[in-house]
Amino acid sequence: MTVRTRFAPSPTGYLHVGGARTALFNWLFARKHGGVFVLRVEDTDEARNTEEARQAIFDGMHWLGLDWDEGPEKGGDFGPYYQSQRKEIYDAWFAKLVVAGRVYEDGGAWRFRFERKPVTMHDLVCGEVTIDYRDESNTPDMVVKRSDGSYVFHFVNVVDDLEMEITHVIRGEDHLMNTPKHLQLIEAFGGKAPQYAHIPLILNPDGSKMSKRDAGAAVGDYPRQGFLPAAVVNFIALLGWNPKTEQEIFTLAELVEKFSLENVNRSPGRFDLEKCKWVNQQHLLTVSVEDFAAAARPFVEAAGLPVPANYLAVIAAVKDKVRLFGDVPAAVDFLLKEDFEYDEEAVAKVRGNAAAGGLLSALATAFEAIPEWSADAAKAALNEIVTAAGAKPGQMMFPLRVALSGRAHGPDLGDVLNLLGRDRCVARVRHFAGMC
């Protein structure tokens, strides 16, 4: 029997990290077992569904690389994959309940009569959990068909899982208490229940429930900030699952290979954006300069910076120093334009060095006299001047860095010297010497 999992979002908002992780775990489980991953759109709430939300969810799935084998855009033998198009199917299954005498009318709606007994589920993550349905006050018969003739979530969800022959339902822990309801429905249908796995929820850094609006909640924000999909997938996979080894950086293929529901945790995890950025940087390190440059280019342009002929060399100088593509503009702006800002703290540190101003002034003159400009020639000039003044060359590296870049941190000085060229180096050093 082949594994069949599904992700069943309702298009009432953008894709958030919790949903993305649920989709990811279902996808990983299906891929790991050579199974089928189904996308089903649960659009039964007409009032709240929107086309934008549906699109945002699809976009998020595509961006993350979570391709589905059956569903919208793909087709399949168990369609349609929009619940809004499955009315006849639901009517037929509802008729079974009527024949079996398991539903009764209440105020125009139809309620499903629970069997009053303890219901035990065998969750792949939570283990054995029993809910006592003899306690009617805690488990009132549920509405399965509204007075307007439409069906509620519990009903359509169960029918579709049965119809689509879903073998494993991996979903958020917020559905744990729904499972006995679903089990009772399945039993009434005489169907075979899928295996359930309820995964812990994702919380905000302060421990509160993560919801729309919260930082990091929307998957759509990640590409805008310059995250790599593989890094986001890597990070959310580690939120609630671990490989039982000390490896932390995984490609999608490695996740497929290592993933297992047994290693899913029980307690909710908090979302740490800092670590997510670190994971992104680790993935960035594996990207080629060319690919990095291409991906960073939209960010550079959006910041209003020019893209020069030596753009690739500029990127190469900062590639391994940023955590996000979104960090690139701020890292390269001083290499691409003249009106960059000077960092006051860095400038103050140089001013504290009484000899710096004079040496920089002399350095500008020496730079100007270099016929064949290169970083090595520039450094040789610096060594000569500083040594002649009885100081150590290393002491002038920092002032030179601030003169050329306006800040304390940045690319290798040799790269900066090469990228700026003689004339700009001369002008900047001279200008900065005047500031000291």
Added chain:
RNA sequence: GACCCGUUCGUCUAUCGGUUAGGACUCCAGGUUUUCAUCCUGGCAAGAAGGGUUCGACUCCCUUACGGGUCGCCA
């Protein structure tokens, strides 16, 4: 309120009765780099509390506290 699930460094986590409780992020210090970053080394930092069971509990059981979830003609 009732019912479920959970609780190891600030955060993500390892540990499946005997460990100096390990790793990672963050932060700090040192080293490498004539500079920056990378990198390397080191450091700070944890078993919610109280009872049991046991020769021995982070690990098993109970209670309490705290956190989360669910109790819709939302999904």
